[in-house]
Amino acid sequence: MKLGTSGGFRLDQELDRNWLTWGLLCWVAVVLWFLWDRQGNIYWLALGDTDDNMRLMQVRAWLGGQGWYDLTNYRLDPALGGFNIHWSRIVDLPIAGLILLLQPFIGTAAAEKWACGIAPLLPLSIAMLGVGLTVRRLVAPISWPIAFIVLMGCTSTLMMFAPMRIDHHGWQLACLAMTVAGLADPARARGGATVGLSSAVSLNIGLEMLPYCLMAGAIIALRWIWDREDVRRMQVYGLTLAAGCSGGFAAFASYANMAMRCDALTPVWLTVMLAAGGSLFALAWINPANRWVRLGLAALVGAAIAGGFAGLFPQCLGRPEGVSPELQRVWLDNVREARPIYRHAFDAAFPIAALPVIGVIGAAVATWRARHGDALVGWAAITLFTAFAGLMLLWQIRAGPAAQLLSVPGSTALVWIIVPWCLRQRWMAVRIIGSVLAFLLVSGLFAGFALKYLPRDAAKPSKAGVNRSNQASAACARATSMNMLRAIPPSVLFTHVDLGPRLITMTAHSGIAGPYHRNGRAILDVHHAFGGTAAGFRPIARAHGAQYLLICPNLAETTVYRARAPQGFYAQLARGYVPDWLIPVQLPKGAPYRLWRIDYAMPNGPEPDWKRPAPSATPSADRHSGFPNGLIADS
Structure with missing residues (x-):
């Protein structure tokens, strides 16, 4: 196919012979756009996931002298020796290398930020290489630009390579892309x-x-x-x-x-x-x-x-x-990304599932068209792999990035078939409008546009509740908020499981738990402490060496405490019943947290009478069954 000639220059030959060079330039363009678009996240070290925070802590520990084979995190649950995590140091290498490279020029803090911004974009080059090789081998030598465009529309996949997404998912997706290239x-x-x-x-x-x-x-x-x-x-x-x-x-x-x-x-x-x-x-x-x-x-x-x-x-x-049955029930079953796609709201599931469906159809069509050619076996392998990835969504929605990535060859094949057919038609409207609509449809890009016109599932959790949790999570993880905790000397803070990794990354404080199954005992202790009685909290906190109690009202995790234990310790705090042995610590105005020093010497007061109404939210010395009435808004 001749895509264009000018003075002897043929675009199709250029895209074929020098595709690696042009593909590298495409990757550089994506890198520059991402770094520009996410420069605020880089400046504020906005690591948006607990795993990303833990990954940076793992790199810091290694650069700080911790052994290569020692992956224990000593800042979570330090009183009990920390806990080991099941990762390896493979993904640590590029992050550490970038920090050491940039450190002499911009200092340690800035080097960490830019390393976290650049490192996730490195495996994207490998993923793009794998996708390009696959479509060149199965669709056409010059079809790789279309595959790149389709890949850029795979939002679930692309977010795994975004700046600050330094955990291992991007590297594993890159390996998956090369696996597909090998099969083809x-x-x-x-x-x-x-x-x-x-x-x-x-x-x-x-x-x-x-x-x-x-x-x-x-x-x-x-x-x-x-x-x-x-x-x-x-x-x-x-x-x-x-x-x-x-x-x-x-x-x-x-x-x-x-x-x-x-x-x-x-x-x-x-x-x-x-x-x-x-x-x-x-x-x-x-x-x-x-x-x-x-x-x-x-x-x-x-x-x-x-x-x-x-x-x-x-x-x-x-x-x-x-994990134990209790830990699975209390914690693991509440991890959203571990749920199948049909248990998620339609507006969240549809954009993820649209392209995998198209990819399977496209791969099947390409397999049929290649039934008498050399590409038959390769396309049959891709069809099996793509269908398998789509079915994985019925197990866990976290399979979405892989399912979208594996759908790119099938989608590209459909574009390569349908769009040229539209361009060959007699009517201009079909050639122009038809081509555009066909591309939007078979590339999966239509999903984002069509979503607002499709019905919503009213049975799913309310938007208000989800938004409140998201806002609380963002506010409590924000660097400016974490800086408010630096006013107190480095201590062990008893806080939520999901807040632990961010706490130890952004402050000198230590936490109790992080959302990792090898940290199961500490996770259960946090849930027992917040879900149990006020009298039962201090023995658990003392066992973990906690000096302060830190809560983030409306954090998604807190809904689990309140749902399972509506009269538990956290629910008491949320209603404003704070025991005498929790000494309030003044935080700057606008702080999204509530912080108390734990006084282990003071005796427990009696448990509150839940039949009596909660007192008004006005500061006073009034006591209700041993609890002052400094109310906390958490509803």
Whole structure:
């Protein structure tokens, strides 16, 4: 297809021959736009997620002298020795490198901010490379600009690469994009190595993409079963998967991850990957001629690995987090991103699900059109992978970024089919308006425009309640708000689970818990303390060495306390019943917090009589069953 000529210059040849150069320039343009658009977030170190705050703390600890294999956070629950987290240091490397590079020129504080702004954009280049390679191999050599445009419309995916999103999700999505490129690669050995190495890197970072890695391995095995000549792909895949996981484990596994845990690449999953990689290599070496024999051997190997896993590691047959039933009920089941997409409001679910549906349709259409061509097997693999990613949304909505990313090849294929058809039509309205509408539809970009015209689910939680929680979360996490807490000397503050990582990142104070399953005991203690009686709070706080109590009214987490314990300690505080042994600490005007010093010497007063109405919200020395009436607005 000739896209244009001028004095011998042909755009189609330029986009084909120098696509890496132009693709790099596209990435630079996205980087510059993001840095300009998010400069305020960078200036205020607005790390919007608890994981991003914890990641920065992990980098700080390492640069401050903490051991490479020691991933314990000593600032959360310091009285009990802190807690270890299940991550690895792979994602720490680019952040730490940028800090060390920028530090001599702009100082430590600014270097941290800009490192957090730039680091998430690095894996975006790899993701764009993977997407470009995939569509070049399956759609057309010059189709990559369309894929980039579609990718820029994947809002759920793109936010994982936004400045300040320094946690591991962007790197794992980049690995996923390269996995897809490897599945689409007609060069069998190179494709197998790409899938094996990208899967190994992703697993060494974390197990979030384990289902996708398993699906990629299954697709490679199915390709071999179907086509005996594809043996080289599976052989190299098995070797690189086993070697990559082994090398990554030796280089990055923390001391805690050397135990038989189920939530990271520990000896449990390393054993599985070694068995899988070795078995696939052995099957490729045998390579029987009969397709049914290949199918039977593959099924036998799969059953042996699954049976061995169940027999050797029965503790991993449930949830990989290994949390107690109480912790799952009290905390994990309330994590919004862990819920299936159909349990979310329509206006939140529709923009995420629209493109995956289009991507599956596009991949299926492309597979059908390639049924007599060389791209058939590649498109069939992409269709299976895309459909699997879409189905993952029925498990957890956190699969949205991956589902959108994997939908880009199918969407690009539809654009490549439909838009040229519109441009060939006789009527100008069809050529112009039809092309634009077709592109908006098959690229998924229509979802944002159409949302306001679609019906809303009235049964979902009210917007007012969600907005109130969002506003409270933003206000309490804001740098200017956290600066208000610096007036008191470094102390251990008993506060909400979701506020812990931000507290230790922005102040010199220590917290009790963060929203991480290996911190399960502290999480339960926080919920027990806020959901129990006023008399039961102090023993829990004392056990964790807490000197102050800090609350953020209307934080989403507080709704859980109040729903489960409407007469618990936090509900008492919310109604204004503050025990005498909590000494108010004056904060600057406009502070979104309430802060008290815990006096362990003063005896407990009697529990309030809940049948009596709460006193008016006016400061006085009046007492109601041992509680002063300084009311806190939390409704």
